[in-house]
Amino acid sequence: MPHVRLENITMRFGDITAVRDIDLEIRNGEYVTILGPSGCGKTTLIKIVAGILRPTEGRLFVDGKDVTDVPLEDRDTGYVFQNIALFPHMTIRGNAEYGPKVHSLEGGEAEATAQEYLMLVDMLDKAGHFPRELSGGDQQKAALARALASGSRMLMLDEPLSALDARVRMELRYEIRRIVKRLGITVLHVTHDQEEAMSVSDRIILMRKGKIFETGTPLEMYRSPKSIFAAYFIGETNLMECTVESKRKEGGVILRLRNDVLVNVSKSKANVGDIAILSVRPEHVYTATDGLRAQVRDVVFMGTYWRVRTEAESQDYVDYNIPADSEVPETGEQVYLVFNKKASRVFKRPKEGLTEAIKLE
Amino acid sequence: MSLIDRLDGASSKRRVKRFWLILVILIFLILIILPSIYVLFEAVSQWGSINEVVSDSGKMAVIWGAVGNSFSIAFIVTIIDIIVGIPMAWLMVRKNFPGKRFVDTLIDMPLAFPTAALGFSVAIFWGIPQGLDVPGLGIVVSPYVLVILLHLIFTYPYMVRTLSGILEQLDPNFETAGMTLGASRFTAVRTITLPLFRAGLVTGFILCFARSLSETGGTYIALNLIGKQSAFFTGPTFISDLKNQAGSEAAMPELILISVLLIVFALLMLFVAKLMMDKVKIPWSKVWPKFERRISRGLAVKMRNGLSSFFLALFIIIPSFFIFSFLLIEGPLPDMAGLFKAMGISFLVAGAATMFDIIFGIPMALYIARNKDKGLGKALDMLVNVPLIIPTTALGLSLYLFWSSASLPGLVLVILGHISFTYPLVVRNVIGAVEEVDPSYEEIAKTLGAKPFQAFRKVLLPVIQSSVLAGAILAFTRSLGETGATIAIDPTINTVPIYIVNLINKFRDLNNPDYVYQAAVASITLTAVCFVMMVAVKYVTRRKLGGRGHD
């Protein structure tokens, strides 16, 4: 039986529909991330699952029981807020003890439980401090301990890292995953940061404009996105408008880009004559002695690789990567590009046009 | 170069900035603070004659009685306000229900009534007015209780507004966090929100307490109408009574003494309240989950909301409007020419005071808001509260004594007096508005080339202008309704409240109820004017509705 099940959940605020017809199942101990741009409804959804909001329509089941009408304080859910929300007038220890105390745990037990979880997040030595005395990362760790100390088997993370520095985020997200996996807790994590989603999730749910767009493991979503929005939003990709010219006997299609340039890719379900979009990730673009002709516009150092930005013959902007210690092409230089046939994807051109299909706001 | 350009240019020079700041502070200290507490010095220099009064046990009994009444009434009123104010503030901030806007307006209603009018209303609604045939409940005989019921009316909005203001600023996430951890709404509020709320409660306490301490006109009228004006005194009515009698110069030692007592105890109370803010702990480590869960939901909540609304209706709204029942009776109109002349004087005084408040209050507010961490900023922040706390009648007397050697015309003195207690209103309002504005706006404007005064004019002022206007209108109405200070300074300056008090005095001396009727009509007229002003405030500060994107 799934730990959490959402059935036809819809949430309306006056005229605005924040989420629409959401069906979702989360297994016991699974780490699920809801990913999407601002305004897609992800925070509304997590608040519904936690019990902070009552859905306008639909039902919510936990361990098979209908909890849609159960009030917030009776739900068994830990919640970590984007703006941390540690009680400012209590110490870290006081914060961590709050959950056990309101569950009527006897005095000594509450303190012991809090102690245990503070140790787990490595915040024991700072337990006597007040929240404002700590750094952002430490505060969030304390908030995590507080949420876990109330003993819930479910944890909601509402953009827990968005307010933190980039470098702190990197370390903290692995910490969080390690801790929850050790405790066997089911996690629902909401974020707009696809890198964050990819690195910690068992499964990603991509949302857009109130609906679930696509779901899959990080690997699936990256390698085999089913839509252009997913291909664009998760990871980086080069998008080129084209038409399907012909199909090859051995599988694979030939596409005609702008200015009558032809390229070779692997098989696709599109039909000859269809207008399509070709998606190739920068790491799947290589230079060769012949291929799509392009002129180098810019070369940017990215640490372990260089990002080369080019404008191709077909008037498309195509980016590719080369290792950090390779020879770097000059701006203006001409290169020839080929694409990894298997990794390239061909999508049918969306009705609303490419710009609308990948719009983030 | 135009004047404005010159001002803009001058504003970037450090010396000019410093000079302007010193000027504003000096004016504040010399025109407002010093006169307000001058009576304390005068008491020392006239110690001889004051000592005589102290040894007169008869007189002292009356004086202590008056002071005791004022403070105990203020305390009781404020406690009641807190008890009924919290649920109402909660309702207004956290809940949405049909008719909410209407209730919102109702809560502010009492502020539109000059307290003189409220004195009438309360006397005829709750009490048994002498020699008058007006329908009312007539169940309250004790003047003490009557005055409490009166003071509740005009302090209630202060409490609810202050509490609402703080509640709105509190991040509801803290409570939600508590509830996700398993706490019921009531527990979460008690253990998380209330402690964070503490500063707001104390501010509300101070405001209500001070307002009750100060009130003169309404109390005076109510007591006169039920015929207890000689048997029962509050501090301000005692002072007014003495000042009204001929030969008030002879009674100066008594006036000084009672003023000193009022001022000293008021400042003491302010001090104690600030201390309580930091020290007293609300018990939050004990939890009673089952019980608190039950009172968080269902019937308990409905009862609580019902009682709050009932209280609002019965004790606040209905009594306030009761003065309008005078219009149902036949009676002679007051001397309309005299009334309009009095209006003119009231407007002149209020207008002059408000103008001063704006010109010299805004720079003070700006300085305090931007320098709350510095010593001078903190000191000024405290000092601005002083004229607010001191009962206006005592303040008026003190000011009168301060300027007595400088033969200034009575009108000017009254204006100075009104400036004293309206100045803090404008300053507080503007401080509140400025604190909500991101300082980045002005700073960015400066980096784009705006000189300090330009940045203020073009960027900050447009954003806070509605608050400035609201503060000005509040100051104006407060001045319009003020009785005590005017009496204490110069009862011959015929503002409308003085006009009304004179009519009431005639009623008392000549026992002719016609005068009461005339006074009531005058009060209603003044009320109508204040109503218009309050509507203007509401219009100017109306909140923008909804429309935040939902994620």
Add this chain to the structure above:
Amino acid sequence: MTEIRLDGLKKRFGSDMAADGTDLTVESGEYLCILGPTGAGKTTLMRMICGLTEPDEGRVFFGDQDVTYLDTAERGATMLSQTYALFPNMRVKENVLFGSWIKGWPEEESQQLARNILSMMHMESRSKAYPDELSGGQQQRIALARALASGSRVLLLDEPLRALDARLRLELRKDLKGMVKAMGLTAIHVTHDQDEALEMADRIAVLRAGRIIQVGTPKEVFEDPKTPFVANFVGRSNMIQCRVVQSAEGKVVLENEGGLRMEAKDGGQPPGTEVLMAVKVGNTKISTKLPGYFEGRVEKILYEGATITAEVMVKGLGLVYSKLPNRKFDDFREGNTVSVNWSPEKARVFDIPEGGIEYEIRVD
């Protein structure tokens, strides 16, 4: 075109030294990024440059002119803040024209400039809107337009992309730099995000606790860090505490407490010295076939999209991270034994830092 020079700036807030002797030179037309964790003093530095805060000690020069105590309005350095601070009571067009309006520029010219800038950003259609009607990305662009249209030669950007979604940030990075360069301005861009700094900067200045630790091109700061902090902050590194055994031909042989031996680029320390070795996770290679410095067990493989990170537990050492291209994902499984290797010139050796290793490599 202005050059900016900061000379020994110091600023104290209470017990906190927000600036502790900052020296910096910015060339005309340069896009300089100041990179550092929150609390390093980045905003204080910006505020001292544009005049919103006065330093306790030190000087600020614009060209040859000492502007340390010059009024903000006279300096000609415009700030773009995290919260954008678009004037809420003015429309987009009025916001953009604010700078020229204040300075009293001729109407025609200002209007033309505003039109050009707005069209560069594809925002002409929104010129009559109010700020609260715009999305986050649009607000950011208008705040930039307002700064560009002010006629200032120097642009100070205080974490301009922080308030935006991650994916949107990637899009706007290119636009932002492009526009600044197109107008030939000098830009100082402050950020905590090393990817952002690497991508956008001509030069990066790393700031920590009020001090500038290193200045250089992105490649220099990444590949040639001067302190362990820089080595770990700009691109994550594996930090290994060890002792110098011997050195030859520009390479050193090191040994850690657990007896494991490895090589690095010679840092000049004599044999026997306790040192801290840093090698970027992107330069740390693992293999199931080839030999390496030591072996370990793959604990976890994290799929990050274009890259993967492998957590390898090495006995006698601890966790070592290796960042690899995603095509290697299928080469490794949890539980595999792998060898860990790197090219010696890619590993740097540092003296043990005075404040202790833990404080040195903290990123917050």
